[in-house]
Amino acid sequence: MFERFTTQSRHAVQLALSEARVLGARRIGAEHLLLGLAHGRPGPAADALKAAGLNAAALRKLAIADPDTEPLDPDALAVLGIDLDEVRRAAEAAFGPGALDRPARLRSGRPTTARLTPEAKDAMARALRLAQSRHDSSLCPGHLLIGIIDQGDNEAVRLLAAADVNLAALRADALRRMTAAA
Secondary structure (H helix, E strand, C coil), X not given: CHHHECHHHHHHHHHHHHHHHHCCCCEECHHHHHXXXXXXXXXXXXXXXXXXXXXXXXXXXXXXXXXXXXXXXXXXXXXXXXXXXXXXXXXXXXXXXXXXXXXXXCCCCCECCCEECHHHHHHHHHHHXXXXXXXXXXXXXXXXXXXXXXXXXXXXXXXXXXXXXXXXXXXXHHHHHHHHHC
């Protein structure tokens, strides 16, 4: 599927991987794709998001982090006899500063790769079908944004709804910008 992606679309997916890691997610979801698009270089998707009053920082604040990455409650752990600061000191003494903050790594030392969630795969498939239906030779970030919106039920759409974005207007704006850029 990625062979039809433009350089900007590939860049958006790379940014989505970075966002997933920052948020502590094990898989790249539609919400991470949306964050990657919001980070992206100027173009139909990033410009439509900006016109809707959105940027990556605002969307990240709305993002629901993986439940496993929610801050631990030091007081609740203390009741169990666990000193969170001591755990962090021991981990950093054994594995180096920031050991608990690093992305998971393989034994080879390379960062692990995150897989796409079914929602992210479906959004990409919808983006590809949109590009084909428009007879576009490649898949641009605008296609990805519309694929995310068209899916209808994913974390990215919930983030957009939480930001009070009119999805139909955002979709129409992205499509208009894609047509103007062609």
